[in-house]
Amino acid sequence: MKNNKKVSAIAAAAIMASSTAVMAGEVEVLHWWTSGGEAASVGYLQDKLSDAGVSWTDFAVAGGGGENAMTVLKSRAISGNPPTAAQIKGPSIQEWGDLGFLADIDAVAQANDWDSLLPKVVSDVMKHNGKYVAAPVNVHRVNWMWSNPEVFRAAGATIPTTWDDFMVQAKKIQDAGYIALAHGGQAWQDATLFEAVVLGVGGADYYKKAFVETDMSALQSDTTLAVFETFGQLRQFIDTNSPGRDWNVATSMVINGEAAMQIMGDWAKGEFKVAGKSVGTDYTCTAAPGTSGTHTFNIDSFAFFAQADASATAAQAVMAAEILGSDFQEVFNLNKGSIPARLGMSRDKFDSCAHDSMDAFVASSQTGGLVPSFAHGMAVSSAVSGAIYDAATNFFNTNQSAEEGVRQLVGAIAAAK
């Protein structure tokens, strides 16, 4: 009975959302987007909802890439009082779904035809047991390399396209007195770099087998050893002051011409823009070495929690519909440097890096080069990705041999499964 009421409320809301009828309702949204551009994007969504008659209770908890927000979410969920929606992504959505906390928003998804709006790789992440439980806001590409052409010119080097070439060019840059690779020594940044090496050295098939399916024989193969050898070689190309450095400080090293390259997701673009630099002349965006034609994706999304109250459920549906609206997708992604999660949108306002990212996204989905980012919680459970973080960051910050690196990685993943 209660369920029936919920379903009809969702259906009603879905229809109303598309006809922008006014209705009351409230959403309480847990997220960790608190910095300038992101806050403005969330504010935009808030305005869209208020136009649709839904009030927004903002529940922002920043820190540690969502670590604090997850602690809050767990304490809210365990006390039977989860927020209406929370910023959760990747396999975590499945974990919350398995525990029975998530709300089925399939009605609004069907009414707005999400199955044809969203690429399958995106919609798969948003569904639990075949029903939509979350709505995607964007797609980040993680395997980008940002370069300062001026430094390359001064050092007589060329932008590397393979990891072998990277070592050659980086050496030239270093000899010319520059820092070859700008890097911040934090666990997630170490993992981001490691991920680029895994994909560049091992290729997409190996990547999926070892770091998505966590197949033990793939993890123990010689490819993993080669990955760690390459990863270990990178230690010499970063400066010794990198531990603890924020990623945006590393980006500013590329901007100032202190360093030549940084491997970082597309959000780094914002830093170049703020500094007034233009793409092509002041900086370039290319795929990380050896990963051209592939796309490591990182999708941010809001998952919806089951609510006891029917008006909250209705408001939830309005929110879901608005998130997929082309207005919000455009504003949000222009602010954040990512590309819209939904298809069929005008690309006029996006820059050339975003165009590259869109093209790579479509092309790689045909060739099998489209892979989820494990460094950003898209590929494996939080336990396993944590294990990879530990192994990668410990290896990179000590003088561990490649053999020892493999051994610790395999051990950590086995223990976390």
Next chain:
Amino acid sequence: MNLKMLSGISLGRVAIYLILIVFALLYLAPLYVMLTTSLKDIEEIRSGNLLALPNDPTFYAWIKAWSSACTGSECNGLAPFFWNSVKIVVPAVLISTVVGAFNGYVLAKWKFKGSELLFGALLFGCFIPFQVILLPMAILLAKLGLANTVSGLVLVHVIYGVAFTTLFFRNYYVGIPTELVRAAQLDGAGFLNIFRHVFLPLSTPIFVVTIIWQFTQIWNDFLFGVVYSGPGTQPITVALNNLVNTSIGGKEYNVDMAAAIIAALPTLFVYVVAGKYFVRGLTAGAVKG
């Protein structure tokens, strides 16, 4: 008491002053960095020396931190959260202090079978890592209907503050002669009257110490504040954390530093103004076992 024999040689006194001043400078260094950074504009922070004085001091960062920095989708600075903190801290400090005073009084002067054990058990409570109690406490608060409310947060702070306030008061009251209690009893005074007429008048110093300690602890608390608050009741430390954490670029260090100092102003104020009474209060016996 002083080192008169040492200071007979003025060289010794010079050395003492020198050591005190060097340490004072070391202690001030982080505050200096924070203050100067908060008065610089972002260009100067990016290009200049961290330890240099600002070329052209500006209060832009302070104004932004107080009234217009983003702490979520709202961009109203720290101001609204300041009052949230006040609403949590004032009742929590008062209740935990009063409860601690009574507990200390009982444990010091009205011992009963098992009261020493109780004190020991309470003392060990000071060493629980708070991460351990996050989830069970969330369940308990929900059962009490206090989840994500100011009252709930006050309750949590009182429960985990009482171990310390009891310790302070008990140690202080132990130093008050038991003969005073006996004499008052002979005059026919009871438990409450003795507390009111004998102990309370002697308690000002320890109240000062306890209130300062509790005020600092609760005002600066982040963990409880983030987990047990809800939208609209978040304390200032949570807002500060939201303000300084950016997952995408444009970190404004000057605003961060100004915000940190603003968030610390009430506690700084207490230490500067009441610091004298703090040491006096401690002297009056709070530190006696």
Next chain:
Amino acid sequence: MLNLLEKHLPKIVIAPTTVAMIVCMYGFILWTGLLSFTKSRMMPQWDFVGFEQYVRLFDNPRWHIALDNLFIFIFLFIAISLVLGLLLAIFLDQRIRNEGAIRTIYLYPMAISFIVTGTAWKWILNPGLGIEKLLRDMGFVDFEFRWLVDPDMAIYTIVIAAVWQSSGFVMAMFLAGLRGVDDNLTKAAKIDGASAIRLYWHIILPIMRPVFFSAIVILTHIAIKSFDLVQALTGGGPGYASDLPANFMYTFAFNRAQMGVGAASAMIMLFGVLAVLIPYLYSELREKKS
């Protein structure tokens, strides 16, 4: 009737605290203890698996580093804070001009939350930005201070910041203790011709034993809570070289869906600290009674 009430009033007054303590301290520890024997991942789940989570915990190299760091940290933090606090208090007790201002300077770090002070410390300790750069710019070109970026030394930077934050408070406690010492005692010692060092070592310090006790209790409490310190200063890095058990526990329980391992780490941490403390507290409390 009234007499009966009067007789039991002390127990009635302390009853709420007792109930809260039993439920919210010991009850919750028990809850966590039980949780550590379950296979809980994302959320508590009461399927018991024996000591499996403890095995997992001790197989994890990161845990061993965190545990070692805890003992290094607690020991150094308490020892340095006590020594520094005591020395500053003794010096400050020599009829110093501007005592109030200096005392406030030593005390103020306690008032500031580490969420942002951590950033200031990060800059000061960073070789490319802070002390090392400053001294090199001043002409000491070979000066090195790279603890923050050295995996073997990073934990000591956390000790430095923690001492900075808490030693002023300890200083205040000792200063209060010194002020409380009976002047006649010191006068008598002076007449005997005792040297200043002998005076402090043999007469004053033994009197201040209770102050040491209170200071150690408070410092241990602070040390166990030093979680935001690590978070803000090193983030546990380089790698996970400066991780502390509280951070390990928080990450595993709340962010990595390994709640069982997190609970097990909390229990080890709690009992590790208590095993060291209980004998000390017990002996101190006992001696006072006799």
